[in-house]
Amino acid sequence: MTTRYTDEEWTLIVRDAEARVNVPRQRFPYPGISRREFARLFDHTLLKPEASPKQIDQHCSEARQWGFSTVTVRAFYARRAIANLRGSAIRVASVVGFHARDEEQDLFKSLKEAHRAYAAGACEISLLLSSPLLHTQHYDAIYAVLAVLRSLCPRPVVLKLVLDTATLREADVVAACVLARASRFDMVEASGVAFDGREAVQASEYDIRLVKGCAVAAEEEELDWRGLDERKRRLGPGCEMGGGGSGGGHQRSDSGESHGSSSTSEQDEVGDGGYGLGGNDDWGLGQAFIHRVRHASQRASLQYRQKASSRTRPTDVKASGAIRNLGDAVRCLEAGATRLGTSSAVAIMKEAQERVDRVGDVDTWVKRGLERDMGWRNSRMTRYGANTPVDTREPALARRSSAGWYTDF
Structure with a gap:
């Protein structure tokens, strides 16, 4: 293959x-x-x-x-x-x-x-x-x-x-x-x-x-490169990547086999994954073309972009x-x-259930996790003091503990 x-x-x-x-x-x-x-x-x-x-x-x-x-x-x-x-x-x-x-x-x-x-x-x-x-x-x-x-x-x-x-x-x-x-x-x-x-x-x-x-x-790159493929089709075969001639393919240095510009069913199925190359593009020879049309490809119609994004x-x-x-x-x-x-x-689900059952421990657990992971323990104690009332908690923390998945168990 x-x-x-x-x-x-x-x-x-x-x-x-x-x-x-x-x-x-x-x-x-x-x-x-x-x-x-x-x-x-x-x-x-x-x-x-x-x-x-x-x-x-x-x-x-x-x-x-x-x-x-x-x-x-x-x-x-x-x-x-x-x-x-x-x-x-x-x-x-x-x-x-x-x-x-x-x-x-x-x-x-x-x-x-x-x-x-x-x-x-x-x-x-x-x-x-x-x-x-x-x-x-x-x-x-x-x-x-x-x-x-x-x-x-x-x-x-x-x-x-x-x-x-x-x-x-x-x-x-x-x-x-x-x-x-x-x-x-x-x-x-x-x-x-x-x-x-x-x-x-x-x-x-x-x-x-x-x-x-x-x-x-x-x-993020998927739509841009789909637009690039559309731009290539609009420009015609003379503007395909791959350098001189209408073949537009590249040579496999190990076997000398030439791959033409027509895509196979496998290429249509597997695609390029949004990483910047079509099925038969020569990366080295296609750089100038890529930079020339990339800006134009971003102006593709919204309808085409929505259609292209649904392909993957x-x-x-x-x-x-x-x-x-x-x-x-x-x-x-x-x-x-x-x-x-x-x-x-199963053990994780049981632990989550236990923490929700102990309502008073939920906020403490969430608070400690955020303080450790986000590094705002010292700044928070400086602003509010060591014994912070519930009403003066960070707004994001208050929303999270009241509307998070913890309370829905």
Whole structure:
């Protein structure tokens, strides 16, 4: 299978993405939500290889009781989980690529495992991406695997790319997000769970924010590049990227095979993910054209922009790994995560319920969390004194504690 870019071209695309990504520093406020909506943020996970069928049944029963978003199990238990959850709104998710150490990961075996889970009826599939493969910058091979997986498991199946962020550099995380977006994956998961014998750690807030920044940058650029494609069509074939001649393609230096200007069905399906290149554009020769028409592309009609934006879905951010209590969950959500994967979802929900039952302790807990995380303990005590009355609290804190999800349980 030939892919649209060489490793060198992918490297240029990744560098361009790095220049555009801004790691958000603000906290992402999660809205006031009910107990049911809070439970829908969790993927109830059981990935132990030694898990028994009885444990799978119990896991599904807990998911029914609390109303979690998914039950995440290994592929060989997907069919059993589906049978347990039949008739409910809870989806079954499966993981692939977790069967070996990172350096021994067999991507072809992962593809077969993913197809087996899809055939069993899994609605969401998570692929663990090998860290050594990212370190060596074999982007061409990675993209080929991700694109094949997307074709094997078409939408509405949700595909997640799992990154062991504890072993990745910042550039590797950006590259993985670029490849996931280009391959039309639905979610990138920042995980501290190690499957090579190391102790599991929680994904850092910075890693979650970095993945969130990549997703935001891609969404911001999506309309501009869709407008660029429209501008190219209006200008005609003589203005296509790729330099001299009407071919407009680029040469693969390793094989000499020429890729023409007409797009294939695979390219239409997988696309460029909003990272700045069309299916057959030569990055080096197309720079002048990009700068010349980019401003004009921003003036595309609102109708076209709305139509273009509907062709893709935003890349969500999931956090997993050592999320064991309510404080861990809140920190991940405020860092930008939209989904949480943990085997402690039941314990977290019970802790949240207990804190809401003790009404007097809710404000204290929220207040302490904000003071620690936002660093305004000293300034607040200076302004209001050590014993601050309830009426003089920060307005944002008062609104949050009165209208947040805590009081809706």
